[in-house]
Amino acid sequence: MGGVRSHRALGALNGVLAAGAGLATGELAAAPVRGEASPVTAVGDAVIDLSPAAVTRWAIEVFGSHDKAALRAGIVVLLGLAAAALGVLAARHRPAGPAGALAFGAVGVAAAVTRPGAGPADALPSLCAAVAAGGALALLTARLRPAPAAPPGAAFDRRRFLAAASSTAAASALAGLLGGRLRATGDAAAEATRAATVIPPADSPAAAVPAGASLDVEGLGPFLTPNRDFYRIDTALRVPRVDAAGWRLRIHGLGVARELTLGFEDLLRRELIERDVTLTCVSNPVGGDLVGNARWTGVRLADLLREAGVRAPSEGGRADQLLARSVDGMTLGSPVETVLDGRDALLAVAMNGEPLPFEHGFPVRMVVPGLYGYVSACKWLRELELTTFDAYDAYWVARGWAAKGPIKTQSRIDTPGPSRSPRAGTVPVAGVAWAQHTGISRVEVRVDGGPWQEATLAAQDTVDTWRQWVWHWEATAGEHELQVRATDRDGVVQTESEAPADDGATGRHRVRVRVEP
Ligand SMILES: Nc1nc2c(c(=O)[nH]1)N[C@H]1C(S)=C(S)[C@@H](COP(=O)(O)O)O[C@H]1N2
Ligand SMILES: [Mo]
Numbered sequence: 001m002g003g004v005r006s007h008r009a010l011g012a013l014n015g016v017l018a019a020g021a022g023l024a025t026g027e028l029a030a031a032p033v034r035g036e037a038s039p040v041t042a043v044g045d046a047v048i049d050l051s052p053a054a055v056t057r058w059a060i061e062v063f064g065s066h067d068k069a070a071l072r073a074g075i076v077v078l079l080g081l082a083a084a085a086l087g088v089l090a091a092r093h094r095p096a097g098p099a100g101a102l103a104f105g106a107v108g109v110a111a112a113v114t115r116p117g118a119g120p121a122d123a124l125p126s127l128c129a130a131v132a133a134g135g136a137l138a139l140l141t142a143r144l145r146p147a148p149a150a151p152p153g154a155a156f157d158r159r160r161f162l163a164a165a166s167s168t169a170a171a172s173a174l175a176g177l178l179g180g181r182l183r184a185t186g187d188a189a190a191e192a193t194r195a196a197t198v199i200p201p202a203d204s205p206a207a208a209v210p211a212g213a214s215l216d217v218e219g220l221g222p223f224l225t226p227n228r229d230f231y232r233i234d235t236a237l238r239v240p241r242v243d244a245a246g247w248r249l250r251i252h253g254l255g256v257a258r259e260l261t262l263g264f265e266d267l268l269r270r271e272l273i274e275r276d277v278t279l280t281c282v283s284n285p286v287g288g289d290l291v292g293n294a295r296w297t298g299v300r301l302a303d304l305l306r307e308a309g310v311r312a313p314s315e316g317g318r319a320d321q322l323l324a325r326s327v328d329g330m331t332l333g334s335p336v337e338t339v340l341d342g343r344d345a346l347l348a349v350a351m352n353g354e355p356l357p358f359e360h361g362f363p364v365r366m367v368v369p370g371l372y373g374y375v376s377a378c379k380w381l382r383e384l385e386l387t388t389f390d391a392y393d394a395y396w397v398a399r400g401w402a403a404k405g406p407i408k409t410q411s412r413i414d415t416p417g418p419s420r421s422p423r424a425g426t427v428p429v430a431g432v433a434w435a436q437h438t439g440i441s442r443v444e445v446r447v448d449g450g451p452w453q454e455a456t457l458a459a460q461d462t463v464d465t466w467r468q469w470v471w472h473w474e475a476t477a478g479e480h481e482l483q484v485r486a487t488d489r490d491g492v493v494q495t496e497s498e499a500p501a502d503d504g505a506t507g508r509h510r511v512r513v514r515v516e517p
Contacts, residue, residue, distance in 0.1 A: 007091060007144065008088050008091070010091070010144055010161070011087045011088040011089075011090065011091030011092075011141070011144065012084035012085070012087050012088050013084075013087065013165065014087040014090065014091070014137060014140040014141055014144070014165070015083035015084045015085065015086045015087020015088065015090070015137065016080055016083055016084050016087065017136060017140060017165055017168045017169055017172070018083060018086075018087065018097070018101065018133045018134075018136040018137035018140065018168070019079055019080060019083035019133060020168075020169065020172045021132045021133055021135075021136040021168055021171065021172045021175075022039075022101065022104070022105075022129040022130065022132050022133030022136070023039065023040060023076075023079075023129065023172075023176075024132075024171075024172040024173070024174075024175040024176035024179065025125075025128050025129050025131075025132035025133075025172075025175055026038055026039040026040070026108070026125045026126060026128060026129030026132075027040075027125075027175070027176055027179035027180070027183075028128075028175045028176070028178055028179035028182070029124055029125040029128040029129070029179075030125040030179065030183075031179050031182035031183055031186065032182070033121045033122060033124055033125060034122070035183060035186070035238045035241075036112075036115055036117075036118070036122070036238060036328070037112045037115075037118070037121070037122040037123075037124070037125045037126075038125055038238075039105075039108035039111075039112070039125060039126045039129050040072060040075055040076065040079075041237050041238050042108060042111040042112035042115055042122070042125075042126070043075060043107065043108060043111045044068075044071050044072055044075055044237040045111070045115055045235070045236075045237050046110075046111035046114065046115070047071065047075070048071065048235045048237065049235070052399075053396075053399040053400040053401065056399070057283060059071070060233065060281075060283045060290075061283065061285060068236075068237055071237065072237065079104070082104075083133075086100040086101075086137070087137065087140075087141075090137055090138075090141045091141055091144055094138070094141055094142075097134060097137035097138050097141050098134035098135075098137065098138055100134075100137075101130050101131075101133040101134030101137060102130050102134060104129075104130060104133065105126050105127060105129060105130020105131075105133070105134075106126075106130075107126075108125070108126025108129060108130070109123045109126040109127060111126075112125065112126050115329065116328060116329020117327070117328075117329065136168050139164055139168070140161075140164055140165060140168060143156065143157075143160055143161040143164045143165075144156050144161060147160065186241070187241045189243060190241035190242060190243045190244075190358070190362075191241070191358075193243050193244040193245050193363075194244065194355050194358070194362055194363075197244060197264075197355040197363070199268065199272075199297055199349060199350040199353075199354075199355060200268055200272060201272075202272045202273055202274035202297050203271045203272055203273065204271070204272070204273040204274065205274045206274040206275055206276055206295055209223060209224065209276065209461050210459040210460070210461060211459070212458055212459030213458050213459045213460070213461045213467075213468065214458065214468065215430060215458050215468045215469075215470050217415065217428045217430040217470055218415065218428075219414055219415025219416070219417070219420065219430065220414050220415060220430045220431070220432075220468060220470075221414065221432075223293065223458075223461070223465075223468065224276070224293055224294060224295060224352060225292035225293050225294060226352065227294070227351055227352050227354065227357050227360065229292075230292040230294065230351075230360065231281065231289060231290045231291065231292050232359050232360070233281045233283065233290060233373065234330070234379060235328075235330060235395075236328050236330075236380075239358050239359050240326075240327050240328050240358070240380045241358055242327055242362060242363055242380055244264040244362070244363040245264070247263065247264045247363050247364070247382070248261055248262065248263055248382070249261070249262045249263075249267075249347075249364065249381060249382060249383065249384065250382070250383050250384070251304060251305070251308050251383075251384045251386075252308075252383075252384075252385060252386070253319060253323075253384075253385040253386030253387055254318050254319040254386045254387055254388065255309070255310055255311065255317050255318040255319045255386055256308045256309055256310060256386055257308065257309025257310075258307070258308050258309050259308065260304065260307065260308050262304075264349075264363050264364065267298075267299050267347065267349060267364065268349065270299050270303075271299070271300070271303070272297055272298065272299060272349075273297070273298065273299075273300055273344065273346070274295060274296070274297045275295070275296055275344045275346065275369075275462070275464065276293065276294070276295050276296075276461050276462055276464065276465045277293070277294065277296055277344070277346075277367050277369045277436070277464045277465065278291065278292070278293040278369075278434050278436055278464065278465045278466045279291065279292055279293075279294070279367065279373055279377060280372055280373065280407050280410075280434065280436070281372065281373050281374070282372040282373070282374050282375075282396075282401065282405055282503065282504045284410075284504075284505065285505050286410065286412075286498070286505050286506070286507045286508065286509050287412050287413070287509040287510075287511070288412075288505075291410075291412075291432075291434065291466070293465050293466055294351050294352050295351070295352050295353065296346055296348040296350065296351060296367050297348065297349060297350035297353075298346035298347045298348035298349050298350070298364075298367070299346065299347045299349075300344065300345070300346065301339055301345040301346060301347055301366065301368075302339060302340050302342075302345060304347070305322075305336075305339065305340060305384075306340075310336065310340070310386055311340075312336055312337050312340040312341070313336060313337050314337060317336060318388075319336055319386035319387055319388060320335060320336050320337065320388050320389055321333045321334070321335065321336065321386075321387050321388055321389045321391075321392065321394075322334045322335070322336050322339055322384060322385075322386060323384070323385045323386075323387050323392055323394060324366055324376075324378035324381055324383070324384055325378070325381075325382055325383040325384075325385065326378050326379060326380040326381055326382060327380045327381075327382045328380060330378065330379075330395055331392075331394040331395045332366075332374060332375055332376060332377070332378045332394050332395065332396075333375060333387075333389065333392065333393075333394035333397065333403065334366075334368055334371060334375055334376045335389075335404060336386065338368065338370070338371065339368060343368070343369050343370065343437055343464070344369055344464065345366070345367070345368040345369070345376075346366065346367045346368075347364055347365075347366060347381065348361075348364065348365050348366070348367045349363065349364055356379075360379060361378075361379030361380050361381070362380070364380075364381045365377060365378060365379045365380070365381055366378045366381060369436050369437045369464035370406060370407055370436040370437030370438075370464070371405055371406060371407065372405035372406075372407055372503075372504060374395075374396045374401060374405060375394070375396075375403075375404065375405035376405075389403050389404075400502055401502045401503070402501075402502050402503035404503070405503055405504065407434070407435070407436045407437075407504065408494075408495075408503075408504045408505075408506055409433075409434070409435040409438075409440075409486050409487075409488050409492065409494045410433065410434055410435075410486065410494065410509075411431060411432070411433035411434075411443055411469075411484045411485060411486035411494060411508070411509060412431045412432055412433070412484070412509050413429060413430075413431040413445075413482055413484050413509050413511045414430060414431040414432065415428070415429070415430050415431070416429065416482075416511070416513050417511060417513075418511065418512055418513070421513070421514045421515065421516050422475060422513065422515055422516070423475075423515070423516050423517075424475055424476055424477045424515050424516065424517055425474070425475060426472050426473070426474060426475070427472070427473045427475040427515070428470050428471070428472055428473070429445055429455075429470065429471045429472075429473050429482055430468065430469060430470040430471070431443075431468070431469060431484060431509075432466045432467065432468050432469070433466065433467055433469060433484075433486035434465075434466035434467070434486075435463075435486065435488035435489070436463070436464050436465075437463055437464055438463060438488040438489050438490055439460060439462075439463030439467075439488065439489040440457065440460070440466075440467040440486055440487070440488060440489070441487050441488060441489045441491070442454065442457070442486065442487040443455040443457060443467075443469040443471075443484065443485070443486050443487075444484070444485055444486075444487075445471045445473075445482060445483065445484050446482075446483050447473065447480055447481070447482055447483075448480055448481055449481070449483070452485070453471060454471075455469040455470060455471035455484075456469065456470050456471065457469050458470075463489065475513075475515045476515065477515050477516065477517035478514075478515060479512065479513070479514055479515075480512070480513050480515060481510055481511070481512050481513075482510065482511045482513060483508050483509070483510045483511075484508060484509050485508050494506075494508065495507070496508060
């Protein structure tokens, strides 16, 4: 009986080894095609696209900026389990091995060729992966049987099996390493264009951040979020590495009198403005950290649209939606009226004084003060199409999110938190509040549901940025609940009703704090 069980375990091992061979071959074969065609990336991207909104929402909430790594790991684990089962099956019914490998390959091919910008060549990596996995499984399964010349009733040859298993593993490791090396070389070309990019000084620089905009309170982040700490939300399993030299932006569509096509250098030669804008994700839960503030440099989007002959709906223009498309097929739609209303909507080329990091959209992204990222902040931009909200639902809108996404007034307590227990006495309670393009006029804090107490506001940079605040609490020992609310410069108080709405979460941030005697 032990023989049967160990045979089963070896079958499972075969499946896992064959899957490894397939994945490594897929990575290697993707190198000359394109990164997006690698089976795991293509299937992962397709899973993201096909997932119901509730699932992606959950993934962003649970994994935040690590949702991609979690998905990749999930796919590999699931594939490993399925491959182990296939290996066990193949040990009994040999044809099941190649048949199963082909089935997995078909899923990879289907995912890869339906990705935005895919060509027929995108099918190759998954095909190669299927052939490698099927071949490896057939070979390893055969080794679980007695050698052809063995006397009848002989057990299988352990030594021959181990030799086949270890050479499969070694060949996979080699193919994987080579694939990784080739990909690094391809990325290096895009990295070189980014490294060579010199952003000219802005014609309209941002005013210096007022000295009083940053409060010196421990636990409060910097006023400008460093690029490496800036939150990242997108559906790209593999960050696009766009070569700026070949990049083009096309502006066309409804009501466009003169179509425009611009290269990266064309943008850099135009009038550049520099502005501080706080970006926020619609998925940011109350108290969450999917919000960041940066100094962006770029071209005024309104200038380009006017040049193309675009008019706002209030001026008789026919298009009410500006649809941005990225190189990875994402679509984001902003109201034309908002983009042309005089605010500093940008095609940004720099973030905090350096070319956009690849993760944040190199070479060019959109930034519109006052709109959530999913309806404005297109990264790796390649096309701007003028259309209507009736005619086209952008990516997230088609998945149940609101078509229009003005940012809701919010406030957050950054210190103290559940993880730091202050001592009784004067405790600074501090955080940030934002109401982009309107500005913050007041922040209040209360303890244990008591009366609202006015916090001290840090100096305002611009109405498009968040504002830090601090309140000095005479804390007594014990468990307490702190709560915060902000008021915008129109006098509107941040709503109390708690809703994880499809147009941005509302409610007030509460923090439980244990004060030590
Ligand atoms: N191409 C592309 N652009 C995108 C997205 C995306 O998935 N793909 N996500 C949007 C969303 S939902 C947000 S909140 C912002 C986040 O920008 P960041 O990652 O630079 O913080 O990018 C926006 N731009
Ligand atoms: Mo977002």
